[in-house]
């Protein structure tokens with residue numbers, strides 16, 4: 606039997622509610638700021654309009670995540686999204702798994718996913734326990750035993766908003782995709798259940814989505830702790846569906862992005878609290894929020910979240926500055942080809958010559974939308 610490696614009770618956002626190392630006034634202020642009466646006013650990028658937009662972007666996700674709070678289930682974050690659609694009594698017969706996989710990818714994209722991959726269930730990446738949010742205690746994860754596959758979806762974040770990180774305005778790019786995710790996973794799970802198969806809609810809950818996204822062939826792991834996708838770099842969020850629908854799994858091929866991260870430290874250089882590692886990937890981390898037994902680059906999540914708590918919004922400077930975060934311009938495509946080839950050092954030289962990308966000023970973002 607393969608054991609899960611991580612309990613969700615130790616993830617940084619959960620620890621902020623029970624662990625005195627993380628639970629403090631700044632952390633409370635961070636969570637409170639998602640209600641306008643507690644949102645601070647700190648000037649450009651952090652004023653009422655910026656927080657208003659960020660908090661509105663989260664609205665759909667918030668409706669879903671709070672609807673089962675009385676039962677201790679924070680849907681999409683600390684428990685899976687509840688099954689709104691009953692499983693149809695008659696099963697659609699599927700005799701070609703490859704064709705069904707192609708079809709389900711098309712349908713996921715029709716609902717709004719930007720990238721879709723399929724992989725087999727791998728219990729190593731499932732939380733050993735979820736969190737009952739009534740008292741922040743560990744609770745069992747219950748997935749149907751018939752589940753065999755995971756459909757992983759990537760949701761691209763708005764490039765212009767991301768360019769304004771760090772700001773409350775930029776946080777709208779995160780909220781927007783959580784809201785999109787919530788609606789897309791509910792719709793896709795509903796479709797699969799209407800076909801007569803199990804489908805459990807999931808966002809950040811139940812299992813670590815990063816290893817699943819990599820296993821499903823959507824990208825490679827980066828020094829900034831994010832999945833780097835060829836299409837959008839790290840500028841994506843991920844959701845997933847656990848299902849018994851007969852599908853075929855992907856066989857990911859090396860993409861060359863992790864190899865580039867071995868010679869680049871741009872994200873670590875740009876991180877204000879110096880939470881990202883400069884050296885080689887290694888197993889373990891600096892505190893209990895790092896999964897054990899997996900060799901990878903790991904942030905010091907306490908430093909990272911401490912910075913978010915002070916800002917009163919999420920930070921993704923390490924996403925913004927990453928050279929894989931691109932918009933598909935010709936020179937960016939050329940750079941990508943170099944960076945993922947044996948000429949990666951030439952790509953590094955080119956990127957170093959460009960220097961750190963400038964932050965888009967929130968004022969310029971607001972002015973641009975009314976031009």
Ligand code: SF4
Nearest residue numbers: 827828866869872927
């Ligand atoms: S900034 Fe450089 S090291 Fe960091 S994730 Fe991007 S490519 Fe990798």
Ligand code: SF4
Nearest residue numbers: 876909920921922923
């Ligand atoms: S999100 Fe911000 S604070 Fe956290 S690792 Fe990235 S740059 Fe550093």
